[in-house]
Amino acid sequence: MYDLHLHSIYSDGIVSVKEILDSILDLQLKGFSLTDHDTFNGIKEANTLAKSHNLDFIPGIEFGITMAGREVHILGYYIDINNKNIIDIVERSKRNRIERTKKILNKLSQAGINISNEEIKEYSKKDIISRSHLAQILVDKGYSSSIVNSFEKYLGSEGLAYVEKISISYKEILQAIKSSGGVSILAHPGDIGDDNIVYELIHGGIDGLEIINSKHTLEQIEKYYNISNKYHLIETCGSDCHGKIINGSKYIGKFILNKKNIKRIKALHKIRTEGM
Template identity: 30%
Template structure:
């Protein structure tokens, strides 16, 4: 029996293009044993995903991907296997989401100054059940003929340090790790390579996260080279952290990234999840 998994995926509850139900159906087609739904700063898709997982006989790992800030840089922490229905967790999450909304309003105002026909209301109408991210803003501009591609939207306007970029109000990695642990979950440093840090700076961050009781590094990831994966595995071993991994699937918002297999280079065995839980 195939026992491959994917512990990093997104749905229409944030900036993916498949509903949670469609995502679980695709997971069945891909013969995955388990997947984690890790939408950005929201658990809104998990209830639907739970029902779809039962229907498709796939194990669903409750998940979330938190955006946080460390020394002015964006750091993402994935939470896995936590009690997402906990009232205290949802109360804190609502505060994080308010911060994201304020940021979106500021970025939309900058896009309007650039001459784009976009408003918070129109974006919300286009993505009515989503926690909107920069990817949603980019998708809106593309779908409405304002700009040719999502890549150009990020390169020119919405990417880090581009002209319409607005940094997040600071939530620290330590805060997100603590919140995940309060609900019995597993905290994973998502795609460390994408931080583009020098190795000494990356190790400084990992050491700090380790002091905050980080559980794992994302050792397996769609865009990693073989060298990247080897480096992340060595860091996990050096700092006595477990390994996690996933595709970071977003549907057509990242068309080259496929569920379970990434760019064709991913094969994450179920034993990775068992190790995370042990």
């Protein structure tokens, strides 16, 4: 069994790659994927550690974009970190994050909330700055009661300091993943809140849907399972673990994929790298 949706300190997770691997070993899973937001900087470390423990590692990434005013996340599995198209998307995504963060900080400053670059560096251990980092800073500085409250008051779409993501088109992302031999999956489609976007991505060539995710209700799981079957898509699941304790659990390993669908991912990857 595999957990295919995990985040580390290389993006907005709070655990190291080594800590993730230790959890995978404790749970006796066969394999996993590291899917940090807009970066593949943890891939080499994860691959080396996985090999040393005879674990099956699938290099991954999660890209965030905006479609029709909604945030959409696309997972890429078996990405080639040396592929020029993937590198280009990653670099553009990082630049867009920096620009967005500057605009958010400016809006917060206008509201009398000042966050310094030094403070951000304390919370973002690597080179990816996310709204989750800013949300935690707002909690620790006493402006919000929780991460959720930070998004409601300041950082979410209805928040005082909201800035829409500077987006790259989904077609570019799907093509970059495919050109690197990878497999594209729509992450937690139920979190989008607009199935028109889901269908646009399906017709636009996405390879599969993440059916089971810690954010999904049973009703959403059933709905997207039926949609996936209808369009003959690959079905995946993952914990989306960032290392935080939620309801007494880190979630890692609680939403795991069986061999059948892992084989489908591997088969499509093989076709795209070796041909039929």
